[in-house]
Each structure stands twice: as C-alpha cells, then as structure tokens.
Amino acid sequence: MTLLAVENLTVTRGGLPVLEGLGFTLAAGHALVLRGPNGIGKTTLLRTLAGLQPALTGSISIPPETMAYAAHADGLKSTLSVTENLRFWASVYGTGPIDHALDRMNLRQLAERPAMSLSAGQKRRLGLARLLVTGRPVWVLDEPTVSLDAASVALFADAVRDHLAKGGAALMATHIDLGLHEAAVLDLTPFKALPPEEGGYKGSFDEAFT
Numbered sequence: 001m002t003l004l005a006v007e008n009l010t011v012t013r014g015g016l017p018v019l020e021g022l023g024f025t026l027a028a029g030h031a032l033v034l035r036g037p038n039g040i041g042k043t044t045l046l047r048t049l050a051g052l053q054p055a056l057t058g059s060i061s062i063p064p065e066t067m068a069y070a071a072h073a074d075g076l077k078s079t080l081s082v083t084e085n086l087r088f089w090a091s092v093y094g095t096g097p098i099d100h101a102l103d104r105m106n107l108r109q110l111a112e113r114p115a116m117s118l119s120a121g122q123k124r125r126l127g128l129a130r131l132l133v134t135g136r137p138v139w140v141l142d143e144p145t146v147s148l149d150a151a152s153v154a155l156f157a158d159a160v161r162d163h164l165a166k167g168g169a170a171l172m173a174t175h176i177d178l179g180l181h182e183a184a185v186l187d188l189t190p191f192k193a194l195p196p197e198e199g200g201y202k203g204s205f206d207e208a209f210t
C-alpha cells in the first residue's frame, strides 16, 4: 500500500528552485534514504513534504494526519521532564501509553530529568522517542542521528525496523550509514535544478500575475 506519492515535484529556497522533477513513492513497510551533498536540498524537500512550505510544481499525495515530521530542532519542552514531554506529545496526537517509547530509546533512567538537563544525544533520543508516541505511520526525518553515538544509532535503526515491520514507512535524509540494509536510497543529485544563468527557472514578472 502506497503511503506517500510524489510526482514531478519542484521545491524552492529563497524563491528559486533547488530540486526539480522529483518523483517517488513510499509504501507501507518501506524506508527510503535521501542522499546528496550539503546544500542539494534535502531539508528543503522534507520541509515541503511536511507542508511547511509550498512546492513550485508537482503533487504530494499522503492521507491526512499520517505524517510525523522530525526536523533538526527537537521541539522539546525544556522545563518538562522526559516523561512529561512524551505525555504531552501523546496527548497532542491523541495516543496512549509512552512506556514503549521510553524503553525503545533507552530513556527509562532519564525519565524524571527535565529536558533542558539532557545532553545533546539524550535530547535527540527523546526527540526520536516522540515519533513513537505519535502513532503516525509515515516518519519524515531530517538527519535523525545527529549527536547520537554508535549505540544510539543502532537503537534508532532498530526502532525504524520495528516501525516498518508494523506497516509504517520512513523517509530520511542522512549522511551516515544507519545499517538499515533494507532501506532504498534516492540520490538527489540528478534532480538538482539548473541555476538561471544555465537556463533554469528565472521566474517571471508576468507569471506573478497569472
């Protein structure tokens, strides 16, 4: 079952296309890793898919309320404890227990610590535990393993594997090898938009009024 379908997508930054003609699908039980050099447009693409910015062309099809997006910022409530953060997100998403998330991301011993007192890697683990309490099938993740040590990367990869086994899907931008051998890889380099001086999109005064 296809959960996310992208067709002929052009995404922009600062008004200019950075990636164009992108198309792919993501089915239940599958993971897709986005690759490409710094600045190619991975973050821009993920932000567009998450609905945080409009696409210039193309279509994004995803059933409503199925996506959980995790960006660079972890979105944690710094004065709330680890448990309180997860309970907060569980209430936002209308889900229930948080124990599985605490256990899965190895947060049990940190459960009562305020988020602001966590190390960068621990904060990241909490940010990823948040995904588990959303109950949403499509994970869209921007550099999910930043600040994680090797053990935590493995923990995260296991969490993704579990998620896929339960019929979820994951789209991730990452520079590292997660050890998720079942994941497909999409190299964004061929979709790099041409700059205006090489014949790419220039925008147009008229276009703004049509």
Ligand SMILES: Nc1ncnc2c1ncn2[C@@H]1O[C@H](COP(=O)(O)OP(=O)(O)OP(=O)(O)O)[C@@H](O)[C@H]1O
Pocket (backbone or CB within 6 Å): 013, 014, 018, 036, 037, 038, 039, 040, 041, 042, 043, 044, 045
């Ligand atoms: N506010 C902005 N205005 C204009 N251009 C921007 C802005 N922010 C980023 N860009 C440019 O947009 C392009 C795409 O950036 P993006 O962050 O999507 O790349 P990325 O592939 O995620 O990079 P990285 O691997 O370094 O995280 C880059 O060339 C970047 O310099």
